[in-house]
Amino acid sequence: MxxxxxxxxxxxxxxxxxxxxxxxxxxxxxxxxxxxxxxxxDGNARVPNVYNQSENAGRAHLEDAGFRNLTFHSDCSSSVAAGQIREVLVDNGAPIEDETSLVNKYVSGENTPVLEISKATPLVVKLGNGEAC
Missing domain, CATH: 1.20.5 (Single alpha-helices involved in coiled-coils or other helix-helix interfaces)
Incomplete structure (x- = not known):
């Protein structure tokens, strides 16, 4: 052909x-x-309610939600036992008492707001150290 x-x-x-x-x-x-x-x-995620969870459980929940920039800090607490999470704050470089609180004893459970923030946001996680405030 x-x-x-x-x-x-x-x-x-x-x-x-x-x-x-x-x-x-x-x-x-x-x-x-x-x-x-x-x-x-996806750059944003809901901040999970980790109030009164152990450090390991709270870290796992926060990391599962996409938050990797975490700093853990022990402090006095009248609301949780030693080693339990008492608060999660935005780490904006201010003194810790001036940080923005995302999770605490007043903002937990049914009161947890639907709050989404950037997964890159640095967070401070405050743990009870066994001493009352």
Whole structure:
């Protein structure tokens, strides 16, 4: 058969198979990766209520929510036992008594506001040290 310009000898279906495979593979990858990647792209998260939780449990809840910049600080407390979380504050570089409180004994349980902040926000987590204030 002589070479005819514009005719390659492949059928119309042969030309569709490769693009179809690429398209289906793309959809499968997107469906699989979306639940993994979207939380990483989302810059805000709700601050979980970790009041009166242990340091390890509270750290796990905060990290699960996407907060990684955490500083733990022991302080007196009349509301929680030693090693329990008494407060979560925004670490804005001010003296600790001037930080913005996100979770405490007054803002916990049913009173927890729906508050979303940037996951990059540095947080100070105050733990009870066993001494009453």
């Amino acid at each position: 002589a070479n005819v310009p514009g005719v390659s000898g492949r059928s119309f279906l042969d030309g569709l198979v490769y693009p179809l495979i690429v398209l289906v593979t793309g959809f499968i990858l997107a469906a699989w990766l979306t639940p993994v990647l979207v939380p990483l792209w």
